[in-house]
Amino acid sequence: MMATHKDSIRFTAIMTEYASISTDTLSSKIAIIGGGLTGLLTATLLERASSQNDNQAITPHITIFEKSRSxxxxxxxxxxxxxTGKNWQWAFGAQFFTAKTKSFQAFVAPWLDTRLLQPWCAKVAELTPASESQHNNAQSPDIKSKEQWDTVHARYISTPKMTSWGRELAAALKHTDIVFKTRVAPLVQFTQSPTQHQNEKHQNEKQTELFDETGASLGWFDWVICTAPNGQAVELMAGSGFSQQDNITEPKMQACYTLMLGWDDSQPLPETLNNQMAPQWDVAYVNSTVLDRIFIEHHKPGHDGLLPSITIHARNDWSQIHVDDDIEAVKEQLLQAAKQALDWDENSAPSQTDCHRWRYAATIVDTDTKALGILVDESKQWIVSGDWCTKGNIESCYQAALQTAQTIGQAQQA
Incomplete structure (x- = not known):
């Protein structure tokens, strides 16, 4: 098939970024702690850089250690x-992402072509709950149309689930092993006796041996990349002599509680959701001391077959204050706030309720301060990376992964 002009633009954009990634030593053993998007994208970029090398014998040997099962x-x-056999479905983490740089736009383009990633042209409203409405004696929430997202400044979602893209990235990895349900111990928690591994040969003195939480060896690695949230990264690197340790806590992160609601097919929906008394909307910014945004899941592209499903994110500042509270008590507070916002009664109350706590959800971005960037200890060949190193969004995962791949390449050229 003849390459199109659009394909050439994508290839040029991506290869410009890869140009600074040396492929001479990508046969090194690389450990990535964390199988989130930053970890998956880092492995992807390292593998792609290696594939551009004429010497196919030079390939990365990457292991991702992920504490969960996905x-x-x-x-x-x-x-x-x-x-009914139908599903309720909630994207209870990131609801969407943007692609503002040319490099990331080129990276996501193939999944837009396959429709695994799709733009969400949501109708956005501003919602003031009844008890906080500016109208005197208001009995219903005040809902006003705000904007409609477009494809020029697109917000992308993954279909049929938000997890689908991560799984596709993992499935495409050819030289990466993913080890699930494995917690990597702090890098100095277990020490090696003088007689251990005395006959084992290593490529260089910078190799690091990792252990799991039981003390079992996970192997020796030339590079160790930690992609955990910075609160967890602090614990993993504490006492290790990591030269950038003090900088890990520089970005400040806040928590987020997510409330998930669902309604049966046979139930009436609250009037705020059935468009009889308000403009049609898909996303609502909430004027509340507790709630931040409301997302209607069954309005998303490719989600038409879902039962009515609503995801609500609490405010980050409120969540941080209550981060250590009993989650059932938090759930009750969120349900009360959601009832005020959506105005349900006994007949239209949700039949499904759930709540999730994210301890490290949002990075506080100081627009006057330069982004931290990934943290590198060249002497040990350790890197601490993650979306929190920049703006804390999904594109930041890609930027952190790209910086990591470039750093490893440039270290070999020195």
Missing amino acids: VGRLATRYRTDSD
Whole structure:
């Protein structure tokens, strides 16, 4: 098939970024701690850089250690109605992402072509709950149309689930092993006796041996890349002599609680959702001391077959204050706030309710301060990376992965 002009533009954009990634030593053993998007994208970029080398014998040997049983961190939760066989579905992590740089636009383009990633042209409203409405004696929430997202400044979602893209990235990796349900111990928690591994040969003195939380060896690696949230990265690197340790805590992160609601097919929906008394909307910015945004899941592209499903994100500042509270108590507070916002009664109350706590959800971005960037200890060949190193969004995962791949390449050229 003849390459199109659009394909050439994509290839040029991506290869410009890869140009600074040396492929001479990508046969090194690389450990990535964390199988979220930053970890998956880092492995992807390292593998792609290697594939451009004429010497096919030079390939990366990458191992991703993931403490959970899945990858991607674009979290999706669902339940199945036993009567209808239909699902409720909630994207209870990131609801969407943007692609503002040419490099990231080129990277995501193939998945847009396959429709695994799709733009969400949502109708956005501003919602003031009844008790906080500016109208005197208001009995209903005040909903006003705000904007409609477009394809020029697109917000992308993964279909049929937000987890689908992460799983596709993982499935495409050819030289990467993903080890699930494995917690890597802090890098100095277990020490090696003088007689251990005395006959083992290593490529260089910079190799690091990793252990799991039981003390079992996970192997020796030339590069160790930690992609955990910075609160966890601090613990993993504490006492290790990591030269950038003090900088890990520089970005400040806040928590987020997510409330998930669902309605049965036979139930009436609250009037705020059935468009009889308000403009049609898909996303609502909430004027509330507790709630931040409301997302209507069954309005998303490719989600038409879902039962009515609503995801609500609490405000980050409110979530941080209550981060250590009992989650059932938090859930009750969120339900009360959601009832005020959506105005349901006994007949239209949700039949499905769930709540999730994210301890490290949002990076506080100081627009006057330069982004931290990934943290590198060249003497040990350790890197601490993640979306929190820049703006804390999904494109930041890609930027951190790209910086990591470039750093490893440039270190070999020195």
